[in-house]
Amino acid sequence: MEAWFALSEEMGKQLSGMARAPDKAVRDVFQTWTGLSAEMSRGMLEAMGASPGGYAGVVRAWSEWSDRVSERLSSAQAAGSDSSGLRDLQETWSRTSARVGALLSRQLAMGVPDQVERVAKAAEVAARAAGPVAGRGARDSAELSATVARYWAEHYGKMMESTQGILGEEADPMAKARKVNDLWSDFTSDMMKQVMRTPAFSRWMGSVRDADLDAIKRTRESFEEGLRGWGLPTRSDVEEVQRTLKDLQMEVRSLRSMVDGGTPRRRSAARRAPAKGRAGRRAKGTKG
């Protein structure tokens, strides 16, 4: 609001002179200003009410409005108007509109975290509610959403400020784009890393992985049941044969080594005990 009043005061002085200007282009600019100021004021009032989406509405209105005023100014300049009033207006416009844009963006940035915080709280409530009713996956997803939203809420304002800084300071458009990309890439990367460190993420990843594995297992079991119905060997049967062959191969290698090289340097460690684990109980690998 402070910027708005500063702009209004400064612009108003020049516009009062322009209303009487002989140049048509200058009068057009004046009409654009007066025609849109009512709309802008409504947006400002909405923003003052801090209703949801208010700041975003103001920024949108400001953007459209400033584009139209800039267009009028450019047309007037292109038409060859040499009015000193127009030049003054153009300079004032450039200076103060940049200031208003920055302030509004900052306000927007400040407004968003409140909304995101509400999302985070809602997600937490959903997570608690989902716990006893829904499955593990739903609870983990809700918790994860809350974690992401909270991180976003904590950092968004600062990020918007940094973005505005780059947009305002960097002149080269390509360098500007690259800097903004790098800034947001780093931010997103940091955010992901923070989120990925949380138990909620690990649990969520575990639940997704387990669900995938369950699906694979169920599919395979149903295929194998069908194959058995036809009296055909299944993949599990083939793998069991492969494993047995591998064990035999390693036993033979061990025996051959003993025959070729006399007593082995030491007893085979790999042969003495199978590995731990369910399938490991079947494994009887040898060193040979």
Place this chain on the structure above:
Amino acid sequence: MAASKGDDRAVPRREVAGTVGMSERAMRAYALLLDPPEVDVGTTPSAVVHTEDKLRLLHYLPLGDGAPTGPPVLVVYALINRPYILDLQSDRSVVRALLEAGHDVYMIDWGVPTRGDAGLTLAHYVDGYIDRCVDAVLRTSGGSDVTLFGYCMGGTLSVMYAALHPERVRNLVIMAAPVDAETDDGLLHIWSRREWYDADKVVDTLGNVPADFMNLGYNILEPVLNTVGKVVHLMDIIDDEEAVRNYFRMERWIADGIPMAGETFRQFLKDIYQENLLIKNRMRLAGRRVDLRRIDMPLLLIMGESDHLVPPAATRPLLDAVSSTDRTARELKAGHIGLSVGSRAHRELWPEVAAWIAARSDAPRPPPRPRAPGAAGGPGR
């Protein structure tokens, strides 16, 4: 919005030119990603001196006329990706760096396990394959022991081997190897905790653990860098032909993963990552305890400060767990892969490593250091 003073038309023209330039680079980058150029990897000449099942033992030919010096260096890489990361491009090749320093270099290429190999355990790899590779190296070189150099999971296997067979290892060089899981520095250590990672379920369902399954986990460790960042980087280097070739060498290596034998995965995840048995001297391979205090040879630990796969905290505790009196730890500002292919690593690290090995090649092994009862690495840890 703001009208500019002076050259009013310069800004729009520059914006248009910049946008066109960026679009053009983006198009070229995407075209290359869709149809990558052919690149050569692992070009240092070698001969296969031993094969067993899927495994090949490579013996690198000397680069100069002089005979190699010191005990042969046996390189043990992980069971996850291909070992040619250590010889990815000729100007940043660890293998070449060691050869150029006059070492006799061998490397195990594990090959690709098939379903029949799903029952292979860590004991098969450590006490079987690696041991027989050492046999083959000693046969070929005529030596009596080796310098064992293990990288990543290959480093963990090498630690186990050195603990079980210290008499066969003259020097031990361990790079970015997970040895101690009691750290929160790396996401892999967090994600693999038993409260949310069911290793039994993975192996019982999949058998061998596919490369894509493991790669998914590695890729999301750096979600932005491995997606947007990669494309932006390619756009940055698109005009540098050699840099683009190196980019696609790395891409080829990343995509060239191999599955891991199911039982090995199960054991590695449970014993190393979940139970942390190795550093506690409670790891057992086929009934034998792996006691790190039996490691008494000179030890060099290499760690990457920004290693997000195996953070230094997962490797460093080995230093205090062994009996070696000659122990060196070296940290480099690099990531997990940067240790082997980074320009800084080849400028600073590898000449040092080659010299470290050379300095210990002819000297008699120093006596093991006395250990206080209950010192770190003991059974009570």
